[in-house]
Amino acid sequence: METPGTEDVVVVGAGPGGLAVAAALRARGLDPLVVDRAAEVGNSWRHHYDRLHLHTPRGWSHLPGHRIPRRFGRWVARADVVRYLEEYAGHHRLRLRLGTAVTRIDRVGAPGPDAARAARWRVDLADGSSVEARDVVVATGYNHTPVEPSWPGLDGYPGEVVLARDYRNGRRWAGREVLVVGTGNTGTEIATDLAEHGALRVLLSVRTPPHILSRTRFGVPAQATGIAVRRLPPKVVDRVAGVLAAVQEPDLSEHGLPRAGRDLYSRVLEGRIPVQDVGVVGAIRAGRVEPVAAVESFDGAEVVLVDGTRVTPDAVVVATGYRAGLEPLVGHLGVLGARGLPATHGSVRSEAAPGLWFTGFTNPISGMLRELRIDAERIARAVTRERG
Known part of the structure; x- marks a missing residue:
C-alpha cells in the first residue's frame, strides 16, 4: 500500500448527503475531499426508475448554499435531481475523487502533540491507496444495498x-x-x-x-x-x-x-x-x-x-427494500447499532469513534433532502468547533 496522503476531511459518498456536508464544510473554511465508487456524482439518482420525482417540493428540498432552479418545477424529476447535483458540486467547487471505492475505515495511532490537526482515521481505497484525515464523514446512504x-x-x-x-x-x-x-x-x-x-x-x-x-x-x-x-x-x-x-x-x-x-x-x-x-x-x-x-x-x-x-x-x-451495508467499512469499529445503522448520527459526537460522523442514515417523515441539509450544517459546525 502506498504511503497515505493527508486530507483535511474525507467525505465518503458523492450523493446528496456527501455533497451537502462537503459544501457546508467549505463554507466554514475547510477543504474536504469527497470520495465515491461511482464515476459521477449522484450515482443512485442516475439509476432510479424513470418516472420518479421528488416527493417533497423543490423549495424545501435544496442542499446548503444553492437552491434548486425554478425551471425544474415544483416536483423535481429524477433526471433534474441529477442535473442539480452536478450543478451543486460545480457551484461549491468541491474536490471529488470519483471511480474509487472506499473499502475500509480504520483508526490511526494516538494523536501527537498537535491533537487539533492530527489524523485520527485512515480511509483505505480499492486502488490500494489510502488517505488519512482527522475527520471522516460517511454518507453512503440509507438505501445502499438492496x-x-x-x-x-x-x-x-x-x-x-x-x-x-x-x-x-x-x-x-x-x-x-x-x-x-x-x-x-x-x-x-x-x-x-x-x-x-x-x-x-x-x-x-x-x-x-x-x-x-x-x-x-x-x-x-x-x-x-x-x-x-x-x-x-x-x-x-x-x-x-x-x-x-x-x-x-x-x-x-x-x-x-x-x-x-x-x-x-x-x-x-x-x-x-x-x-x-x-x-x-x-x-x-x-x-x-x-x-x-x-x-x-x-x-x-x-x-x-x-x-x-x-x-x-x-x-x-x-422492491423489498435496502440496507445500509456499512459493515465492511466500519463494522469492526463498534459504531453500528440496530439494523446495521450508525449508533450516532448527524452532529452527535461518537465517544467510541471521535471524528467519525454519519449522515443520511435515517428515513425521516420530514423529508430526506431537508434533513440532509440540516445534518450537513450541524456536522460542519461540530467539526469546526472541535478544532477550536
Whole structure:
C-alpha cells in the first residue's frame, strides 16, 4: 500500500448527503475531499426508475448554499435531481475523487502533540491507496444495498426476476403479467408505471398494508405535516394519525388492500415512511393494479402466496427494500447499532469513534433532502468547533 496522503476531511459518498456536508464544510473554511465508487456524482439518482420525482417540493428540498432552479418545477424529476447535483458540486467547487471505492475505515495511532490537526482515521481505497484525515464523514446512504430475495424455490422460477434498482420503466412488459413485491413508495410507483405502460396484469404483493397519503392536501404538501410532528412522541402522532386516517387515507378494502393500522409514526421510526399517492390509488380502484397476498414460495412457474393462491407472472419485480451495508467499512469499529445503522448520527459526537460522523442514515417523515441539509450544517459546525 502506498504511503497515505493527508486530507483535511474525507467525505465518503458523492450523493446528496456527501455533497451537502462537503459544501457546508467549505463554507466554514475547510477543504474536504469527497470520495465515491461511482464515476459521477449522484450515482443512485442516475439509476432510479424513470418516472420518479421528488416527493417533497423543490423549495424545501435544496442542499446548503444553492437552491434548486425554478425551471425544474415544483416536483423535481429524477433526471433534474441529477442535473442539480452536478450543478451543486460545480457551484461549491468541491474536490471529488470519483471511480474509487472506499473499502475500509480504520483508526490511526494516538494523536501527537498537535491533537487539533492530527489524523485520527485512515480511509483505505480499492486502488490500494489510502488517505488519512482527522475527520471522516460517511454518507453512503440509507438505501445502499438492496435486500436480496430468498424465497424457497426461487432458483427454479423460469420467469424474469428484477430488483427494483434495475427497473427503469414498464415498456418492455406491455401485454405481460408482472408481480411486484413490496408496498413502499418504490413498489407502488413501479406497479403504477407498469399499468401505465400497458402491462396485461399487474399484481402487487402486500405483506403489511401501507399508509397512503396524498402528496398535497388543499395545496399543502404532506411534508409540512411531517415537519410539524417530527419531534413529537410517537404514540401521540400515532393516535392523531389514526383519527385522521379515516378521512385522509383512501379505503381500498373492497379492492383487496386492507386499511393500515394506527401506527404511522411508529413505522417511520423503523424506517418505513408512508406511501405518497402518485397514481397507485387510482390504478387500484380501476383494477389496473391488483393487491394480492405476500409471497410464500415459488413452485416452478407458479408463485405461491401466503393465502394459498397461486399466480403465474411472466416477471417478478422485487422492491423489498435496502440496507445500509456499512459493515465492511466500519463494522469492526463498534459504531453500528440496530439494523446495521450508525449508533450516532448527524452532529452527535461518537465517544467510541471521535471524528467519525454519519449522515443520511435515517428515513425521516420530514423529508430526506431537508434533513440532509440540516445534518450537513450541524456536522460542519461540530467539526469546526472541535478544532477550536
